[in-house]
Amino acid sequence: MTNGIVEITTWQLIACTGLVVVAGITSMIQKLDLGRDLFVGTVRTFVQLFLMGYVLKFVFEMNTIWIVMTMFVCMVAAAVHIIRGRVKERSVKFIVPTFISMLLSYAVVSSVVTSIILGVDDWWTPQYFIPLSGMIVGNSMTAISISLERLFSDLKTRRSEVEMMLALGADYREASQDIQRGAIKAGMIPAINSLMGVGLVSLPGMMTGQILSGTDPTIAVRYQIVVMLMLVGSTAMGALIVTRLVRRRCFSPAQRLIVR
Amino acid sequence: MSLSLDRVSFAYPDSPPLLEDASLTFEPGSFTLVRGPSGAGKSTLLRLLCRLEEAQSGHIIFNDQPIEDIAPADLRRSVAYVQQMPTLLPTSIRDNLLLPFTFKANEGLEQPSNETLAGYLDSFLMSGITLHTEADTLSVGQAQRVCLIRSLLLHPRVLLMDEPTASLDAKSAQVVLDKAAELSVSGMTVVMISHSEETPEGVTDTVSIKDLKLERA
Numbered sequence: 237m238t239n240g241i242v243e244i245t246t247w248q249l250i251a252c253t254g255l256v257v258v259a260g261i262t263s264m265i266q267k268l269d270l271g272r273d274l275f276v277g278t279v280r281t282f283v284q285l286f287l288m289g290y291v292l293k294f295v296f297e298m299n300t301i302w303i304v305m306t307m308f309v310c311m312v313a314a315a316v317h318i319i320r321g322r323v324k325e326r327s328v329k330f331i332v333p334t335f336i337s338m339l340l341s342y343a344v345v346s347s348v349v350t351s352i353i354l355g356v357d358d359w360w361t362p363q364y365f366i367p368l369s370g371m372i373v374g375n376s377m378t379a380i381s382i383s384l385e386r387l388f389s390d391l392k393t394r395r396s397e398v399e400m401m402l403a404l405g406a407d408y409r410e411a412s413q414d415i416q417r418g419a420i421k422a423g424m425i426p427a428i429n430s431l432m433g434v435g436l437v438s439l440p441g442m443m444t445g446q447i448l449s450g451t452d453p454t455i456a457v458r459y460q461i462v463v464m465l466m467l468v469g470s471t472a473m474g475a476l477i478v479t480r481l482v483r484r485r486c487f488s489p490a491q492r493l494i495v496r
Numbered sequence: 497m498s499l500s501l502d503r504v505s506f507a508y509p510d511s512p513p514l515l516e517d518a519s520l521t522f523e524p525g526s527f528t529l530v531r532g533p534s535g536a537g538k539s540t541l542l543r544l545l546c547r548l549e550e551a552q553s554g555h556i557i558f559n560d561q562p563i564e565d566i567a568p569a570d571l572r573r574s575v576a577y578v579q580q581m582p583t584l585l586p587t588s589i590r591d592n593l594l595l596p597f598t599f600k601a602n603e604g605l606e607q608p609s610n611e612t613l614a615g616y617l618d619s620f621l622m623s624g625i626t627l628h629t630e631a632d633t634l635s636v637g638q639a640q641r642v643c644l645i646r647s648l649l650l651h652p653r654v655l656l657m658d659e660p661t662a663s664l665d666a667k668s669a670q671v672v673l674d675k676a677a678e679l680s681v682s683g684m685t686v687v688m689i690s691h692s693e694e695t696p697e698g699v700t701d702t703v704s705i706k707d708l709k710l711e712r713a
Binding site: 327396397399400401402403404405406407410488490491492493496 | 508564601
C-alpha cells in the first residue's frame with residue numbers, strides 16, 4: 237500500500253476475470269450467444285487500457301505541448317470515427333465539419349478549465365488537460381451523434397414543412413430553425429439529466445476513481461462539479477456548432493433541401 | 497410573365513431519368529393542366545420550376561432570365577408553389593397566413609391587414625373560420641385553401657399547384673378551381689397537376705409527360 241492506494245497486482249487482475257466467466261456461464265445457460273463478444277470485449281479492455289496507461293505515462297514524462305496536442309487530436313479523430321458509425325446519413329458529408337468544430341470547441345473548454353478554473357501554470361499540462369478533454373470528448377461524442385441523428389431524421393420527416401417555408405421565401409436557417417433547436421436539445425438532455433441524478437442515483441466514475449486512489453472525498457466532489465458543468469457547457473457548444481455547420485450542408489446554395 | 501423549360505433533363509439520384517431534353521413554355525395568363533400517370537414526374541416538374549429541385553442540364557427561364565440568375569427568395573415570391581398536402585404550422589390561421597412576412601427576404605413587403613386577410617377567407621368561402629381559429633382544427637380542404645391564400649398574399653406572377661383538389665370534397669374543389677381560373681384571367685400564369693379526367697373551366701392548355709418529354713395535348 238502506497239499513499240493510501242491499494243495497488244492491484246497482476247494476480248488480482250487475473251482473478252477479476254472470474255467475474256466475466258460468471259457472465260459467460262450465464263450466457264451459456266440462457267443461450268444468449270454472447271460468449272464471443274464477452275471474450276473479445278474483455279481482451280480489448282485489457283489491451284486498450286494497458287496501452288493507454290503506457291501512452292499516458294509516456295506523455296506525462298515527455299510533458300511537451302506538441303505531444304499533448306497530438307494526443308488530443310487523436311482522441312477527437314477517434315470520437316468522430318465512432319460518430320460516423322452511429323449516424324447513418326451518407327448523402328451529407330458531415331465528418332470534416334464535425335471534426336473541426338469538436339477540435340476547436342473542446343480545446344477552448346479544456347484549456348479554460350485547466351488554466352482559469354484549476355489555475356494550472358501551463359494550460360496543456362498533460363495530467364489535467366488529457367483526462368479533462370478525454371471526458372469532454374467521450375461525453376459529447378454521444379451528444380453530437382444524438383444531435384446529428386435527430387437533425388437528419390427531422391429534416392427528412394418534416395421535409396414538407398421545410399420546403400413549404402423555402403417556397404414562401406425562407407432561407408435555410410429560417411426553414412430549419414425549429415429542427416435545429418430540437419436537435420441541439422436532444423443532444424443536451426442526457427448531460428442535463430446527469431446533472432439531476434449525480435450523487436443521488438450515480439457516483440461518477442472520475443470521483444469514485446479519485447476516492448479509491450486516496451483523494452479526500454470533499455476534494456473529489458469539487459473536481460466532479462467542475463467536470464459536470466464543463467460537460468454541460470462543452471456538450472451545448474459542440475452540439476450547437478456541429479449542427480449549425482452540418483445543417484448548412486443539408487441545403488444547396490439555391491436554398492434547396494438536399495437530404496432525402 | 498412567361499416561364500419556360502429549355503432542354504431540361506432531370507433524374508433523382510440513383511433513379512431513372514424523369515425528363516430528358518424537355519422544352520415547353522407556359523404563356524402569361526395561361527391556365528395549364530399537367531396530366532400523366534403517377535411517378536411520371538408531374539410534381540418534379542413543378543418543383544423544378546420553383547427550384548426545389550435542380551435540373552441536371554438545360555435551363556428554366558423566367559421573365560427572360562435563367563432562374564439560376566435570380567435570388568431563390570425572389571424567384572419563389574414570383575413563382576408560388578402550393579404543395580399537394582397542405583402544410584400549416586400548429587398555430588392560428590392568422591399566424592400561418594403571415595408566416596411568409598416573418599422571413600428576412602420578405603421584410604420589405606407590406607404585411608396585409610386583418611381586414612384583407614378576413615376578406616381572403618370570405619372569398620374562399622371559409623365560413624365559420626376566423627383568423628384566430630387554430631390551424632390544426634381545419635379539414636384538409638380548408639387547410640388547402642389557407643395554403644393557397646398564404647401563397648397569394650405574396651402576389652406571385654406564376655402559381656404552381658400540385659393536385660390541389662385531390663383530397664377535397666366536390667364543393668371545396670370547385671372553389672379552388674374557380675379561383676385558379678379567375679387568377680389566370682387576371683393575368684397570372686397557373687400550372688396545375690390533376691388526376692381527374694375532367695377539364696375544369698378556364699383551362700387553356702393541357703400538358704402531359706410522355707417518353708421523358710413534355711407534350712401539349
